[in-house]
Amino acid sequence: MLTKSSTELVRQRNSVLVLSVLRRHGALAHTEISDFTRLSSATISAITTELEKAQIIEKSEQQPASGRGRPRVLLRQRRDCGYLIVVIISSDAVQYSLVDYAGKLIDRFSEERSHDPAGAARFVAAVRAGLSRILDRSKISQEKVLLISISSKGLVDSTEPVLVWSPIFGSDQIDFESALRPEWQAKVILDNETLLVAAALGAREEMVKGADFRSLAALSLGHSVGLGIVRRGNQAGQEISAPNFGHMLHMANGGLCRCGTRGCIEAYAGFYAILRSAFEVPLDTIPAKFVPVAELDKIAAKARQGHRVPAFAFRQAGLALGNGLSRMLSLTERMPIAITGPGTRYYDLLRQGIEEGLGQSHIVRMEGMPEIRVVADEQILVFEGHLNRALSVIDEDIVLSGVQGIQASATIQESG
Amino acid sequence: MLTKSSTELVRQRNSVLVLSVLRRHGALAHTEISDFTRLSSATISAITTELEKAQIIEKSEQQPASGRGRPRVLLRQRRDCGYLIVVIISSDAVQYSLVDYAGKLIDRFSEERSHDPAGAARFVAAVRAGLSRILDRSKISQEKVLLISISSKGLVDSTEPVLVWSPIFGSDQIDFESALRPEWQAKVILDNETLLVAAALGAREEMVKGADFRSLAALSLGHSVGLGIVRRGNQAGQEISAPNFGHMLHMANGGLCRCGTRGCIEAYAGFYAILRSAFEVPLDTIPAKFVPVAELDKIAAKARQGHRVPAFAFRQAGLALGNGLSRMLSLTERMPIAITGPGTRYYDLLRQGIEEGLGQSHIVRMEGMPEIRVVADEQILVFEGHLNRALSVIDEDIVLSGVQGIQASATIQESG
DNA sequence: CTAAATTTCTCGACTGTCGAGAAAAAAATC
DNA sequence: GATTTTTTTCTCGACAGTCGAGAAATTTAG
CATH class of the missing domain: 3.30.420.40 (ATPase, nucleotide binding domain)
Known part of the structure; x- marks a missing residue:
């Protein structure tokens, strides 16, 4: 359903635009904001004086003038x-x-x-x-x-x-x-962890590729398996989702998963599943709650030495992941896949299985293998994703509900 | 990436809004448009006179005045x-x-x-x-x-x-x-057939439920298997996609599909696949190009009489569909599923398999079975979907690129 | 024939954006 | 040191949009 537009909406949107540009590029001068936003200088003046009065942004103290001409006045968000x-x-x-x-x-x-x-x-x-x-x-x-x-x-x-x-x-x-x-x-928002990883990677990618960026999936490997998808919306901003990938059905009546269902992807590719498979424990054994990474490292070492059973465990995990990813790609457009999480240290062992699993579906045979990259530092990406999302939510909220309100309360504070 | 807003954009959006309301509700009076769009009467005047000058809408001839007071002037799209x-x-x-x-x-x-x-x-x-x-x-x-x-x-x-x-x-x-x-x-647009079915069903649903409508999937059963998904976008309008569902991987190294890959959903649930399975032909046999529906009706009759092998063929088809749907639901939100296409006549035979297939995944066990409804008249829905989509595309194009241009050419025609 | 009811149209106020040019302020030049 | 150049910021008038209120139009009721 479409909704009506009005001039105030225009100002709101453009105010959010100014704030987001400021966020992306740090402290900026009047002219730079105008360049980035394609808004005229006059409009920037109007918006920034309003935001400044509302105590949302501030003029930064003079820096040593770098060129000649009138020195630029940098604007930035007020920390407080x-x-x-x-x-x-x-x-x-x-x-x-x-x-x-x-x-x-x-x-x-x-x-x-x-x-x-x-x-x-x-x-x-x-x-x-x-x-x-x-x-x-x-x-x-x-x-x-x-x-x-x-x-x-x-x-x-x-x-x-x-x-x-x-x-x-x-x-x-x-x-x-x-x-x-x-x-x-305070407003409370909750996101899936891998969704934030995807959001952060998407933002980085958009920085590099600009409008060419289309979409990206982040696959997090660890005790559990997570997936986040970022897609560039048709209008504005990015659209992010975190499907229940780890518990998508890999194989009907397959191995028992921690969630109680049989045949989830995680029941083959989670750390506990690799352990179970490497020790040739029956697949309907209730899996361990928590697996020390050192334990898995040992299995990986054996697999790298050429032992058949542990190598097979990793291969099975790769196949489950590959099949799952191919199913995701059947439901979405073609997109690059970034693999993160503690499980990346075993990527050498998983890779063949993943690729084989991917190759078993029509879409991959037709469009070719998606680009797969391994990305370390999952923790940093999670935090980065938090900031990206949270700060832009704050920007919107401040502008939408706020500018007049905050302005009013600010003047009360000043008079008090 | 956000883009700037301007007052002209406001007019464009509101013009499209007026046209879409006119489309949804037929010929409307000034006041009614104002009610539907929540735009003020003055704005409606401005927009409609502009659209009328541009020969996009017209005043309909007076109808017998129904109440007292100044008779309403109905506005409608110009057919020509x-x-x-x-x-x-x-x-x-x-x-x-x-x-x-x-x-x-x-x-x-x-x-x-x-x-x-x-x-x-x-x-x-x-x-x-x-x-x-x-x-x-x-x-x-x-x-x-x-x-x-x-x-x-x-x-x-x-x-x-x-x-x-x-x-x-x-x-x-x-x-x-x-x-x-x-x-x-002319502009050319191409859509997947089942996507249009989903779009039409989504539009109908939105008519009934209004803002409560969230999303819906249409599953078309026939010689091939199609899926369309409609989701209500966060901002405006609906977001529609037609994934490659029929050729999503059902089972690794499974039956041979028409597409040349092994294990596609269609290789179990397409008409040719049911036939193949009912005649106990090996699953790696190259499938028939075209299957007369009468042939399948015979198999269905036998299955309904209690013959084991044909019943099993339909059950296998249902399982493949159910597993596939459960995988889709793992990647999207919970949504009702509408089944259309010639295959709906065998729904009684497919149903148990579909439900069992759905029940094998974590998401369905957790959120419960999705609502499944059978919808006949696929052909009508396809056409309805075409109209919905195409006419709103035309509306946008006319307003975006057009109003001044058409207006100019109109005055030339008038003077010539 | 007049009053009431209902719809449409018009006017002035307000809020936006934009372009152009004025104002500000520092470096370069004479 | 005064003037010119350069660069940035600010301001003003023009223009586009929406809105509320009230005027105008037009039919029915009495």
Whole structure:
């Protein structure tokens, strides 16, 4: 359904555009903003003075004039305009980061996760404690926290910040919105971890290729298997999704998965699955909850020495991944695939299987093998994805709901 | 990448909005348009007088005034504003329809398809002849044809009107744009047939549910298997895709498919595959090019009588479909599935397999079985989808490129 | 024939963007 | 040191869009 357009909408959009350009390129002068946005100088003046009055951006102090002519006045986001808390939930710890509106990291710490299975309620309490702690340490008032951005492995609701299924809590749903609501007024968003990796890689790719960038998939290999897809929307921005790839059906009535279903991709390609297969344990054995990476390293070493059974385990994992990816490609357009996560260290062992699995489908035979690249530093990408997404959400919120409101409250503060 | 907004863009969008409302609800009065679009009466005046001057819409002749007060002046699209040719390519015929700008069918005929395999070049020539013929019969000048909307089964490029792969021509690509270009100036669009079915069903659903509508998949069963997905975009309009579902991998190293690959869904669920399986022909036999439906009806009759082998053939087909759908649902959100096409007459035999196949995946076990409905009249839906899509494309094109241009040429015509 | 009802049209106010040129401010030149 | 050049920022008037209010048009009810 189309909706009506109006002149105020135009201003809103262009304001968001200015903020996003500022975010992408750092502090910029009037003229540069005009170049990037293709808006006229007059419009930039109008928008920036408005944003400055609303205390969202500020003129940076004079830098030593580099050329001749009137020295440029750089504009940048005000750091103290608002803050963002990033919560990264991984299998053994939760990391809290406090970031200012300019994207600068202010404080960070990790807390170990209790591995007790009684956990969903207790876990929520731990997160609330962690959030309080990072706020206390920095002496920032709670109203200044505009957004809490959370990530986890598992399946996330597409509209609400609800963790629908996760490797740790299973089907014990966690609704972060209602869990934090009375205490925190900040908006809460929740994303799948691999989705953020894909978002970060997509943003990097768009920086390089510009309008040529079309789409990209990120495959994260580890204890579980995650997939994120970024696609360039037809209108504006990117469209991101994190399907339930790890638990897509690989083979009917196949090996038993941690989720209780048989034949999931993860039941062949997750770390525990490779271990199970390497030790020739029956495929319907309930899999280990947690597998030390050192254990897998040993198996990989044997496989590299030419032992048949461990090599076969990795090959089977590769096949499951390859078949799954080929199925994804049957449902989407052709796109490059970036492999991340701790499992990349075994890529040499997985590769042949992945390629063979991919090659078994019509689409790949027709369009050719997709480009596959291995990308390290998954943790950095997750955080980068958090920032990309969260800060642009903040920008939009500030402009949409905010400019007048904030302006008003600002003048009250000034008069007080 | 965001782009700048301007006041002219506002007018363009609102003009398109007015046209789309007119399209959805038929001839409307000033006030009604204002109600539907939420634009003010003054704006409606401005836009409609502009569109009227440009000869895109017209005031309809007075109808007997129904209430008291000043009688309403109904506005509607001018029929002669432009024309659309719809070309529906099916396995045994090509249907040509000429439609005016108001969506009214003017002329239609079908031509049998020559079944010779040497066909891509000859087929293109036949289409060109068909297009000329429908134009000649109606005495409409070629410039008045604004759009040629083509549909076929098979895989279609996402940006260009290129048929990448089809059950009939295989990988002999057909580029309709360049095939028609010197002769026809009209824009050419090409869509997968099942995509149009999905689009039509999505539009119907949106009529009923309004903003509650989220997404829907259409599964077409016949000689080949097609899938179309409609999703409500986050901003405006619907997002439609037609994945290569029929040739998604069902089972590695499985039955031989018409496409030459092993293990495609179609190699289990296409009509020829059911036949092959019912006659217990080895799965690596090169499948029949074309299967008379009567033949399949016989097998279905036997299955319904309780014969094991034919019943098993349908069950296997259902399993392949169910597994495939479950994989799709692992990659998208939960959505209802509408089954169309000639294969719906065997739904009673397929159903159990489909449901079992769906139930084998984690996502379905977690979210529950998706709603499945059987929808007849696939042909009507295809045409409806053509109209929906094509006419809104025309509306956009007219407004975007057109209003001033057409207005100018209109004044020239008037003065001449 | 007049009043009421209903729809359409018009006018002035407001908010946007844009181009051009004025103003500002530092480096280069005489 | 005064002037010119160069570069950036700011400002002003023109133009395009939407909106609300009220005027104009036109039919029915009484």
